[in-house]
Amino acid sequence: MQVAGKVVVVTGGANGIGKALCEAFHRAGAAKVVVADLDLANAEAVAASIDGAAFKCDVGREQDIKHLIEEAERRFGPIDLFCSNAGIGGGFDPLSENAGGTSDEPWAKSWAIHVMAHVYAARHLVPKMKARGGGYFLNTISAAGLLSQVGSPAYSTTKHAAVGFAENLAISHRAHGIKVSILCPQGVDTNMLRSIPKGPQSGDGDLSPEQVAQDALKGIEQETFVILPHPQVLDYMRKKTENYDRWIGGMAKIQARMRESYGKA
Numbered sequence: 695m696q697v698a699g700k701v702v703v704v705t706g707g708a709n710g711i712g713k714a715l716c717e718a719f720h721r722a723g724a725a726k727v728v729v730a731d732l733d734l735a736n737a738e739a740v741a742a743s744i745d746g747a748a749f750k751c752d753v754g755r756e757q758d759i760k761h762l763i764e765e766a767e768r769r770f771g772p773i774d775l776f777c778s779n780a781g782i783g784g785g786f787d788p789l790s791e792n793a794g795g796t797s798d799e800p801w802a803k804s805w806a807i808h809v810m811a812h813v814y815a816a817r818h819l820v821p822k823m824k825a826r827g828g829g830y831f832l833n834t835i836s837a838a839g840l841l842s843q844v845g846s847p848a849y850s851t852t853k854h855a856a857v858g859f860a861e862n863l864a865i866s867h868r869a870h871g872i873k874v875s876i877l878c879p880q881g882v883d884t885n886m887l888r889s890i891p892k893g894p895q896s897g898d899g900d901l902s903p904e905q906v907a908q909d910a911l912k913g914i915e916q917e918t919f920v921i922l923p924h925p926q927v928l929d930y931m932r933k934k935t936e937n938y939d940r941w942i943g944g945m946a947k948i949q950a951r952m953r954e955s956y957g958k959a
C-alpha cells in the first residue's frame with residue numbers, strides 16, 4: 695500500500711518509534727496522521743510538527759480505542775492504516791528469580807496494552823474496512839515476540855500473543871482486502887530501551903527510531919507480513935525452528951551469563 699493520500703492512526707505516537715512512524719508517514723504524503731497517546735503533551739507536539747491531530751487515548755481501554763476510531767473517521771474520513779504501536783517495557787528482571795513473577799499486575803498491564811489493544815482496533819475497524827473493501831494494520835511487536843527476551847517473561851509472552859493475533863487477523867481477513875504487517879525490531883534507541891540495563895536485545899546494535907520507521911514504510915509499500923529491521927532475526931528464527939532444544943539451551947546460556955554479571959553487580 696502507498697501511504698500517500700491515506701488517513702493514518704499511530705498509537706504511542708508521542709515518542710520513540712511511534713513518533714518516527716508519524717513523521718515518516720507525513721513525509722510519504724499521508725493525508726492526515728492521527729497521533730494517539732496517553733502522553734497528550736508530546737502527542738500534540740508531534741501532531742503540530744506534521745499538520746496532524748493529537749488524541750489522548752489509553753490503548754488498553756476498549757472505549758478509548760472505539761472513540762479514537764470513530765472521532766478520527768468523523769473528522770478525517772476512513773482510516774486506511776491503523777498502527778498499534780504503543781507498548782511498555784515493565785518487569786525486566788535480569789536475574790529471573792521466577793519467570794512467573796510475584797503478582798498479576800505486570801502481566802495484566804502488558805496483556806491489555808500489547809494484545810487487547812490490537813484486538814480492540816480490529817474489533818472496531820474490521821467491520822468498516824470490510825464494508826469499504828480493505829484496509830491496513832501495522833502492529834509494532836518486537837523480535838521478543840518471535841524469539842523471547844531473556845529476563846522479560848511478561849513482555850515476551852504478550853508479544854508472542856500479539857504475533858498470534860496478527861497472524862489470525864491476516865488469515866481471517868485476507869479475503870476482505872485487509873493487509874497486516876508486524877514490525878519486529880530488536881533494540882531501538884528510545885526511552886523504553888534506555889529505561890532498562892543494556893542486554894542481549896542490543897547484541898546486534900540499537901537502531902534509530904527513524905531507521906525502523908523507514909523499514910516499516912518500505913514493508914507497508916511491499917505489503918510484507920514480517921518486517922525485520924534487524925535482518926539477523928530471520929536467521930535466529932530459522933535456528934529456533936530447526937532445533938528448538940538447541941535454541942533453548944543457547945538462550946539459557948545467555949540467561950546464565952546475565953545472572954552472573956548482574957549477580958556480581
Ligand SMILES: NC(=O)c1ccc[n+]([C@@H]2O[C@H](COP(=O)([O-])OP(=O)(O)OC[C@H]3O[C@@H](n4cnc5c(N)ncnc54)[C@H](O)[C@@H]3O)[C@@H](O)[C@H]2O)c1
Nearest residue numbers: 706709710711732752753780781836881882884885886887
Ligand atoms: N525500543 C525498543 O528497543 C523496542 C524494540 C522492539 C519493539 N519495541 C516496541 O515498539 C513500540 C514503541 O516503543 P518505543 O521503544 O518507541 O517506546 P517509547 O517508550 O519511546 O514509546 C512508547 C509510547 O507508547 C505510549 N504508551 C504507553 N502505554 C500507553 C497506553 N496504555 N496507551 C497509549 N499510549 C501508551 C507512551 O506514552 C509512549 O509515547 C512498543 O510496542 C515496544 O514494545 C521497542
